Amino acid sequence: MYTRRAAMVTLVLLLSAAVEAKPVPIGTVSNCKAATIHGTNLVPGTTIFSGDTIHVGAQGSVWIAVEGGGQVQVSENSTVVLTKSPDSTRVTVDRGQAQTNSKGVVINSVSLEDIRSQVGAKVDLDKHKDTDRDKNRDKDRDCEVSKDSRRIRPCRDDID
Amino acid sequence: MYEKAVQLTPHNANYWARLGQAYEWAGRLEDAQNAHEQAMFLSPSSPTVNWTIGNFYLREGKTKLALHAFQRTVLGDPEMGGPAFDLAWRATGDGELIAREMIPADADIYFEYLNYLVGTERQDEAEKVWDRVVELGLHFEPMQAFPYLDALIQHRRIDQLTAAWSALGKKNPSISGGLHAPLGGFSTAVEPAPEKQEGALDANLVTNGDFESEILNGGLDWRINPAPGVIIGMDKSIFRDGSHSLRIRFEGTRNLSDALVFQYVPVRPNTSYRFAAFMRAQGITTDSGPRFQIRDADDPAKLFLQSGDVVGDSTWVRRQLDFISGPSTRLLEIRVVRLASSKFDNRIAGTAWVDQVEMKAIESAAATNLARGEVHTAAR
Numbered sequence: 001m002y003t004r005r006a007a008m009v010t011l012v013l014l015l016s017a018a019v020e021a022k023p024v025p026i027g028t029v030s031n032c033k034a035a036t037i038h039g040t041n042l043v044p045g046t047t048i049f050s051g052d053t054i055h056v057g058a059q060g061s062v063w064i065a066v067e068g069g070g071q072v073q074v075s076e077n078s079t080v081v082l083t084k085s086p087d088s089t090r091v092t093v094d095r096g097q098a099q100t101n102s103k104g105v106v107i108n109s110v111s112l113e114d115i116r117s118q119v120g121a122k123v124d125l126d127k128h129k130d131t132d133r134d135k136n137r138d139k140d141r142d143c144e145v146s147k148d149s150r151r152i153r154p155c156r157d158d159i160d
Numbered sequence: 161m162y163e164k165a166v167q168l169t170p171h172n173a174n175y176w177a178r179l180g181q182a183y184e185w186a187g188r189l190e191d192a193q194n195a196h197e198q199a200m201f202l203s204p205s206s207p208t209v210n211w212t213i214g215n216f217y218l219r220e221g222k223t224k225l226a227l228h229a230f231q232r233t234v235l236g237d238p239e240m241g242g243p244a245f246d247l248a249w250r251a252t253g254d255g256e257l258i259a260r261e262m263i264p265a266d267a268d269i270y271f272e273y274l275n276y277l278v279g280t281e282r283q284d285e286a287e288k289v290w291d292r293v294v295e296l297g298l299h300f301e302p303m304q305a306f307p308y309l310d311a312l313i314q315h316r317r318i319d320q321l322t323a324a325w326s327a328l329g330k331k332n333p334s335i336s337g338g339l340h341a342p343l344g345g346f347s348t349a350v351e352p353a354p355e356k357q358e359g360a361l362d363a364n365l366v367t368n369g370d371f372e373s374e375i376l377n378g379g380l381d382w383r384i385n386p387a388p389g390v391i392i393g394m395d396k397s398i399f400r401d402g403s404h405s406l407r408i409r410f411e412g413t414r415n416l417s418d419a420l421v422f423q424y425v426p427v428r429p430n431t432s433y434r435f436a437a438f439m440r441a442q443g444i445t446t447d448s449g450p451r452f453q454i455r456d457a458d459d460p461a462k463l464f465l466q467s468g469d470v471v472g473d474s475t476w477v478r479r480q481l482d483f484i485s486g487p488s489t490r491l492l493e494i495r496v497v498r499l500a501s502s503k504f505d506n507r508i509a510g511t512a513w514v515d516q517v518e519m520k521a522i523e524s525a526a527a528t529n530l531a532r533g534e535v536h537t538a539a540r
Contacts, residue, residue, distance in 0.1 A: 023250060023251055025251075028181070028215060037246065037250075038246060038250070039279075040242045040245075040246035041242060041243060042243070043211075043240070045211050045212050046215065046247055047218050051319055064186055069185065087229065
């Protein structure tokens with residue numbers, strides 16, 4: 001009996017590990033300015049996965065179209081972590097602010113340190129630390145990646 | 161809205177791509193895929209269209225198709241490299257898959273990817289990508305490889321550094337010296353023929369020690385440390401050998417105290433070396449002129465030697481330093497430095513020249529009287 005239960009628990013753990021290993025999409029960047037994801041400039045159309053950290057610099061903003069409908073807006077000078085749970089998308093605001101018009105999104109204002117102290121936090125928070133690269137790129141940066149019309153357009157042109 | 165747009169302008173790929181996004185957000189995935197593929201059909205090389213459909217494929221779990229679309233994105237717009245590489249890593253975490261499916265055989269994109277990997281501390285992956293660059297025989301400028309070489313230096317991956325520099329030298333004959341030389345001693349990976357063993361001892365480990373090639377300011381070539389009050393460059397009129405030397409002109413405005421020029425040199429531990437170089441002076445003021453230093457790049461306390469300086473006016477003066485590398489020494493810095501003067505009149509002026517810088521492994525008997533890590537100052 002005990003052996004069977006142990007095997008079941010192991011199987012569940014293995015299955016959940018396998019599920020966690022595959023990144024879960026949360027939404028798509030529909031508009032952005034002066035923002036980075038793990039230190040890389042954010043551009044419109046970028047897929048956001050569960051566990052991703054978005055850093056928005058001065059005079060920046062990010063709009064994310066979330067799965068299930070609605071948008072999340074991250075304001076300037078903000079850092080947020082987006083995570084997916086079975087029944088909702090959670091936006092943890094470490095710094096600054098975020099808002100949403102989606103019923104499936106929960107916004108929490110909790111610092112990354114607080115989350116780190118929570119047992120069982122599933123997000124690898126170390127990889128979400130702001131780096132110097134993030135901060136240096138805040139200056140004079142927006143989501144425009146090219147002036148050539150053939151290339152990816154500025155986020156603000158993508159507003160519908 | 162976009163349904164109307166594609167009805168009115170059915171050949172506009174961007175409208176089809178946006179219609180695809182709209183369908184996806186509405187949960188109409190089959191319609192979304194058809195719209196994205198129509199956009200691709202109309203504009204197969206558009207970075208925007210490829211970026212959009214690549215992201216769509218990614219969310220749909222069609223990873224290979226996504227990576228192929230990102231490859232076309234980056235080919236069409238190299239500035240999209242960073243976002244595309246980062247997204248691919250976040251989505252797959254599989255460097256081998258990304259290298260195989262996404263990175264085209266294009267040197268510029270390969271180096272952009274290499275720089276991305278170095279910048280995100282994925283050193284093992286960076287080394288695999290470098291190997292691929294070498295294997296493919298892509299044409300590139302030496303400077304493109306410097307961020308990667310600096311990362312190898314930073315992480316003290318000396319064997320990889322030596323191999324990469326050697327590969328770089330084979331592709332760029334303008335890089336001279338120090339490239340194919342073994343690091344000294346007789347324990348090379350491939351046992352050399354007897355007549356080559358002497359050659360191993362004779363090999364100069366210093367790159368561009370005769371200053372006959374352009375200073376590359378990176379890799380294992382010389383690096384000039386820019387500082388106010390000193391101008392450093394090549395001299396074609398005064399030299400000891402060949403047709404060039406390094407000229408260091410002090411402007412008399414600063415009491416300089418720093419390395420002026422330096423070079424990293426990989427070495428073997430517990431091996432005897434002889435450093436020799438020539439320096440010439442003209443009107444060098446103050447009581448402290450330029451001199452050579454050799455030190456362990458990790459910890460100068462492990463190995464630190466310096467020669468006497470040159471002041472006033474002099475003809476070419478040879479400076480020699482014999483030493484045995486420490487048990488853990490793998491990388492040296494050879495430096496031309498000026499130490500601060502403590503005198504009232506301490507702003508250095510005048511010109512110094514450097515030429516024929518060499519460092520070779522020597523028979524250990526020649527250096528038996530030298531202790532490891534001992535400060536050794538050659539006589540003035």
